[in-house]
Each structure stands twice: as structure tokens, then as C-alpha cells.
Amino acid sequence: MAIQTKEITVNMGPQHPSTHGVLRLILKLDGERILSCEPQIGYLHRGVEKLCESKTWQQVVPITDRLDYLSCGCNNHAYAIAVEKLMDIQVPERADYLRVIVSELTRISSHLLWLATHALDIGAMTVCLYCLREREVILDYFEMLCGARLTVSYINIGGVRNDATKEFIEKTREFIEAFPKRIEEYNTLIMNNPIWLGRTKGIGVIPYAEAIDWGLTGGSLRGSGVNYDVRKAVPYSVYDRIDFDVPLGEAGDVYDRYTIRIEEMRQAGRIILQCIKELPDGPISIDLPNVTLPPKDRVTEDIQCMLQHFVLVSKGFEVPKGEVYVGSEAPKGELGFYIVSDGGQKPLRIKMRAPSFVNLQCLPRMCEGSMIADIVACIGSIDIVLGEVDR
Amino acid sequence: MTSEQVMDILRERYTEDVTDSGVSHGQSWVVVNRDRISAICNFLKESSDIRMDYLIDITAVDWHPRNPRFEVVYHLHSMSNGCRLRIKVPLEEEQAVPSVSWIWRTANWHEREVFDMFGIRFDMHPDLRRILMPDEWEGHPLRKDYPLEGPDWKFKPW
Numbered sequence: 001m002a003i004q005t006k007e008i009t010v011n012m013g014p015q016h017p018s019t020h021g022v023l024r025l026i027l028k029l030d031g032e033r034i035l036s037c038e039p040q041i042g043y044l045h046r047g048v049e050k051l052c053e054s055k056t057w058q059q060v061v062p063i064t065d066r067l068d069y070l071s072c073g074c075n076n077h078a079y080a081i082a083v084e085k086l087m088d089i090q091v092p093e094r095a096d097y098l099r100v101i102v103s104e105l106t107r108i109s110s111h112l113l114w115l116a117t118h119a120l121d122i123g124a125m126t127v128c129l130y131c132l133r134e135r136e137v138i139l140d141y142f143e144m145l146c147g148a149r150l151t152v153s154y155i156n157i158g159g160v161r162n163d164a165t166k167e168f169i170e171k172t173r174e175f176i177e178a179f180p181k182r183i184e185e186y187n188t189l190i191m192n193n194p195i196w197l198g199r200t201k202g203i204g205v206i207p208y209a210e211a212i213d214w215g216l217t218g219g220s221l222r223g224s225g226v227n228y229d230v231r232k233a234v235p236y237s238v239y240d241r242i243d244f245d246v247p248l249g250e251a252g253d254v255y256d257r258y259t260i261r262i263e264e265m266r267q268a269g270r271i272i273l274q275c276i277k278e279l280p281d282g283p284i285s286i287d288l289p290n291v292t293l294p295p296k297d298r299v300t301e302d303i304q305c306m307l308q309h310f311v312l313v314s315k316g317f318e319v320p321k322g323e324v325y326v327g328s329e330a331p332k333g334e335l336g337f338y339i340v341s342d343g344g345q346k347p348l349r350i351k352m353r354a355p356s357f358v359n360l361q362c363l364p365r366m367c368e369g370s371m372i373a374d375i376v377a378c379i380g381s382i383d384i385v386l387g388e389v390d391r
Numbered sequence: 392m393t394s395e396q397v398m399d400i401l402r403e404r405y406t407e408d409v410t411d412s413g414v415s416h417g418q419s420w421v422v423v424n425r426d427r428i429s430a431i432c433n434f435l436k437e438s439s440d441i442r443m444d445y446l447i448d449i450t451a452v453d454w455h456p457r458n459p460r461f462e463v464v465y466h467l468h469s470m471s472n473g474c475r476l477r478i479k480v481p482l483e484e485e486q487a488v489p490s491v492s493w494i495w496r497t498a499n500w501h502e503r504e505v506f507d508m509f510g511i512r513f514d515m516h517p518d519l520r521r522i523l524m525p526d527e528w529e530g531h532p533l534r535k536d537y538p539l540e541g542p543d544w545k546f547k548p549w
Contacts, residue, residue: 042523049508050532054539085416212444212470215497226470228445233473324416325466325477327447338464340452349533351450353466361500390523 005031010372014043018121018376021386023360025375032372037364044390052350056316057083058157060350065151067335067352068388070113073106073142074330076155081236082326082337083157087319089291094282095159096238097275101172102145102154103237104268104275108179109138110331111261111268118258118380119190122199127189134182137175144168158292159285173276176269183265200255204366204378207252214362217355218333219261220382224252230329242274254381261383290317316345332356332383352391356384394419394474397441405431420477428465428480429489435467435476436494443467443476446491449501451482451509455535459483461511465491487512508533 013024022043028035048067052060064075077099084091091099116131139149145168146154146161154161190196206216211224221228229246231239247263249256285292293312294305321343327336333355340349359382366378398419402409408431411422423431435443447466454460461482468475480488490513492498502513503522510531513519521528530537 042521042525045523047532050537088416213496215446215495228470233468234475322415323420324418325448325475334447336448336466338448338450338466349452351448351464353448353450357500357504358497361497 007035012375014040019379020117020384021389023379023384023386023389025363027372027375029372034367034370034372034375037367037375039360039363041360041386041389044386046391048391049350049352052347054346056345057319057347058312058316060347061156062151062153064352065153066387067354067391068110068330068332068356068385069150070385071106071110071331072150072152073102073154074110074328075335076153077103077237078326078328078330078335079337080155080157081328082324082339083319085326086322086324086339086341087157087291089158089286089288091159091286092283093238093280095284095286097279098160098164098284099155100237100239100242101164101272101275101279102142102152102160104271105138105141105172107268107331108265109135111265112138114261114331114380114383115186115258118377118383119196121376121380122196124190124193124196127186130182130186130189134179141168141172141175144171158288159283163284169276169279172272176272179269180266183262187262197255199373199377200258200381201253202251203254203370203374204381205251205253206362206366210365211252214365215358216333216362216382217358218329218331218383219257219264220333220359220362222247223249223257223260223381225250230327230334234327236326236328238275239271241278242271244271254377257381257383318343318345319347327353330355332385332388333359352388354388354391356382356386356388357391360384360389392440392469392472392474394476397435397443397474397476400438400441401431401435404434418475418477420479422479422481425480425482425486425488428463428478429491429494431478432465432467432491433494441469442471443469443474445470446495446497446501447475449491449498449505451505451511451533453509453533453535461509463488463505463511482511487514489514490516492516507531510534 008029010027010029012027013019014022024040026038061076064079065072067075112131112135116128119127142152143149146152206224208225211221211226225248244267247260249260289308294308298305299309319341321341323340325338327334335355336353338351342348367375398412408424408427409421435441445468447468450464452462459481463480465478502516505511506519507521507524508531
């Protein structure tokens with residue numbers, strides 16, 4: 001006689017350490033098997049898009065930091081190139097290279113924290129400590145560069161905020177040159193670990209066609225073998241001049257998504273080294289007095305600069321009428337900004353196409369039918385940040 | 392196939408439904424009639440040489456007090472051709488749009504978000520509920536006439 005089990009409903013989150021924030025999942029379970037999973041989001045909804053409509057264009061930059069708060073550099077970058085496209089301005093080359101350096105450093109730091117928490121969720125605690133050690137170094141470099149560690153607001157409309165010192169460039173080069181050895185260290189800890197392989201291989205499989213249908217982006221999409229990276233498909237900044245590979249998975253499981261992000265860290269290092277090598281001298285900000293702030297030391301001496309500073313800070317500048325969608329490859333996937341301007345000093349509408357939002361939607365498909373322990377591996381593998389999901 | 396060619400095909404095939412089109416900042420866009428949006432999307436996805444199989448985003452813009460008030464905006468991408476297209480659907484206040492969630496599964500949450508934030512209804516959507524705001528919330532925050540402060544809010548000089 002078959003033993004009858006009763007279906008139970010379990011509420012996972014919103015305060016659960018493995019949901020990477022305030023994600024709430026309503027799980028229907030048959031024993032340890034997941035029958036259905038329903039994500040409930042919105043616990044971190046701060047009305048960011050509404051807030052942007054009452055800020056000047058430049059004031060939106062620090063708000064973008066608060067989307068995916070682990071990859072602020074990339075968020076600033078995405079917003080800045082979108083507004084610049086709308087204004088039809090071209091930033092100086094040095095600024096473009098510095099932007100890419102910061103974006104790629106951000107990518108490494110974001111992936112490091114992802115690996116740390118993902119491994120911790122699955123039970124490999126040592127990796128967490130190793131990853132946070134390297135991430136700390138990157139955050140120190142950000143501090144050296146612009147004074148902030150997390151919410152950098154370094155990239156703004158028209159260029160970057162301040163120039164990189166020689167010390168920053170040298171230290172970054174040293175760090176990146178030594179970094180592949182660090183990745184090997186992480187790999188020795190988990191790559192051949194039978195528990196790790198058992199928990200990740202063949203779990204949360206999303207085949208090629210389904211990954212496109214679900215609109216997955218970033219590492220989650222490439223894990224299923226889809227060759228789509230915004231840096232290659234629609235190149236922005238100086239990515240078209242840089243040589244790098246886009247790693248692709250085959251099986252589309254948790255393990256493939258993990259190997260891809262590991263390889264992405266290596267490629268990010270390659271990109272940074274090329275940028276440092278090619279980094280030209282010159283201005284770091286476009287010379288447009290009605291867009292960029294004057295040099296700070298001149299503000300106290302020159303009445304013209306003081307007026308310019310005052311007008312830009314209090315009133316902002318106008319962006320021509322129009323609309324534009326610009327996507328960029330953030331660590332989590334395609335971060336897109338759809339911006340509509342009515343020609344005023346404030347945006348009419350800013351829509352942030354958040355990669356975590358679309359990736360999270362696929363979670364029920366990944367974990368339904370599998371064991372309850374696998375859901376933690378699946379959440380880790382899609383790499384979500386709730387600040388971006390809820391906005 | 393480039394975005395311009397896709398626009399030509401659309402204009403030819405749906406002469407009456409494509410009301411406007413153009414290229415701005417190097418990005419192609421078309422304006423289509425509300426009731427044909429899902430047919431056009433399905434054609435763009437299934438047609439063997441266009442194959443716009445990737446739905447990037449669905450969102451809306453509130454042009455209050457202009458009429459028609461809303462604009463629902465779709466961004467499509469083709470994995471095989473690499474071309475992109477923006478589709479815009481003008482909409483009056485009480486009108487609903489046919490859902491495209493049967494074409495792309497990713498449309499489900501995007502449409503729920505548009506419904507939550509703008510109050511735009513999507514016909515034939517499998518599960519049209521609020522997604523970011525609480526279920527019992529009144530009003531739709533991203534509408535331009537949504538109050539920015541509560542009714543009993545008073546300025547208190549300090």
C-alpha cells in the first residue's frame with residue numbers, strides 16, 4: 001500500500017539567509033519534493049523609478065547605485081551611456097577607458113560576492129572567506145579612486161568624476177595580474193569536491209530555447225549555451241576595441257552557470273589589463289560647460305565657474321526631447337535604461353530593465369519537481385539582488 | 392536582416408496597423424494599433440527570417456494630460472540577426488492591451504509590473520495581479536496624477 005503524504009505549504013523568507021535579501025517564496029511540498037513555488041517580491045520596493053522623475057538628470061546617478069548595490073559602477077555606466085546617447089555627446093577616450101576599468105572591477109567584485117554566498121549556501125564555507133578577502137581589496141581600490149567603497153557614483157553624465165592616480169593604476173594592475181592564481185585557489189576548494197558537484201550538476205536545468213523564452217540574461221542565459229553578451233552584441237564604450245571571450249555553457253544547470261561566472265572573472269581581468277595598457281592621457285570629462293561641473297579649485301576663484309557650478313547643482317541641465325533604450329552588460333545580465341525626455345531638466349520616465357527581475361521569474365521553472373534543498377542552489381545560481389528586483 | 396528591413400516588412404504586411412515608424416538615435420521604432428499587437432509580435436517571433444525571439448522589456452509611459460494618455464513600449468531583440476525593434480502602442484485611459492505572455496513567457500512579470508504601476512490591463516493574461524505593491528494598495532504609483540504625498544500631510548515648520 002502506498003503511503004499517503006499530506007501536501008504542506010512552507011513560507012520561505014522574506015527573512016531567510018539563503019534568499020539573498022527579502023525574497024519570499026511560497027512553497028508547496030510533498031515530503032521533500034517541491035510541487036510549486038511562487039516568488040513574492042516587492043518587500044524592497046522604494047519607488048526608484050518614480051523618484052527619478054522628480055530629480056535632475058545628474059541627481060539620478062546616485063540613485064542608480066541603489067539598484068544592484070553590489071555592482072554600482074556598472075549601474076552608473078549604463079545610465080550615463082543612455083543619457084549621453086540621448087544628448088548625442090561623446091565622452092573623451094580616457095574617460096571611456098576608466099569607465100570600462102571600473103565596470104570590470106565591479107564585475108569581479110560582484111562575482112566574488114556571488115561565489116562567496118553561493119558556496120556558503122551550498123555548504124562550502126571556506127570559499128566565502130577567500131572571496132571576501134579579494135573583494136575587500138577591490139573595494140579598497142575603489143576608495144582610493146573616488147572615496148567611496150560601495151555606492152561609488154564614479155561614472156556620471158559626461159565622463160567620470162575624478163582622474164585615476166598612478167598608484168591606483170599600478171595597484172590594480174598588480175592585483176589583476178595575480179588574480180588568476182586566486183581563481184585557481186577557489187577552484188581547488190570546490191571544483192572537484194564531490195559534494196559540490198552533487199549539489200550543482202544536473203540541478204535547475206534550463207534548455208537553450210527555454211532560456212530565450214524566459215528572457216534570462218547574463219550568466220544564466222549563457223549557462224544554457226546562448227551566445228548573447230551585450231558587450232559583443234551591441235558594443236558600447238570601448239568594448240569593440242577590446243579582445244575578450246564570452247564563455248558558454250552546455251547543460252544549462254547550476255554547475256554551468258557557476259563555471260561561466262568563474263570564467264567571466266578571468267575575462268574581466270583580461271579586459272582590465274588591456275585597458276590599462278591602452279589608457280590614453282587627456283581630459284576625463286567632456287568640455288561642455290552646461291553639462292559638467294567646473295574644476296572644484298576654480299569655483300572659489302572664478303565668478304564664471306562659481307555661477308556655472310551653482311546653476312548646474314541647483315537647476316541641472318536640459319536633455320533634448322526624445323527616447324532611447326540602451327542596454328549594457330552588468331554582472332547580473334543586461335541592465336537596460338529606457339529613458340524618455342520631454343526636453344526638460346528632469347526625466348519624464350526612466351525604466352530600469354533589471355536583469356535580476358527577469359532571472360527571478362524563471363526560478364519556479366528551475367526548482368519545481370526537485371528537492372527542497374536544491375532551491376537554495378537555484379537561487380544562488382541566478383544571482384539575484386533584491387534591490388534591483390524591487391527597485 | 393537589419394531593423395530597417397524589419398520595419399519595411401511590417402509596413403508592407405500590416406499597412407493599416409502600423410501608424411507611424413522611424414529611426415531615432417540609431418534605434419528603430421514603430422507605432423502599432425492596440426488590438427493587433429499580439430498578432431504582430433507573434434509574426435515577428437515566428438517569421439523564419441526575422442526571428443525576434445528575445446523580448447527584452449515591456450514598459451509604459453504616462454503622457455498625462457495628452458490624449459491618448461498611455462504608451463505601452465515593447466523592446467525586441469533577435470538572437471540570430473542581432474537587430475532590435477521598439478514597438479509602441481498608444482492607449483487611452485480605460486483601454487486594455489492584448490497580452491503577449493503566450494508568445495514569450497518572460498512577458499508575464501513585465502505585464503504584471505505595468506499593470507501594477509500604471510493600471511493598464513492586459514487581456515488574456517494568465518495571472519494579472521499586483522507584483523511590487525501590496526495587493527490591497529490603492530492607485531497606480533507611476534501615473535503622473537498619483538499624489539506624491541498623503542492626504543493628511545501638512546508642512547510643519549520646525
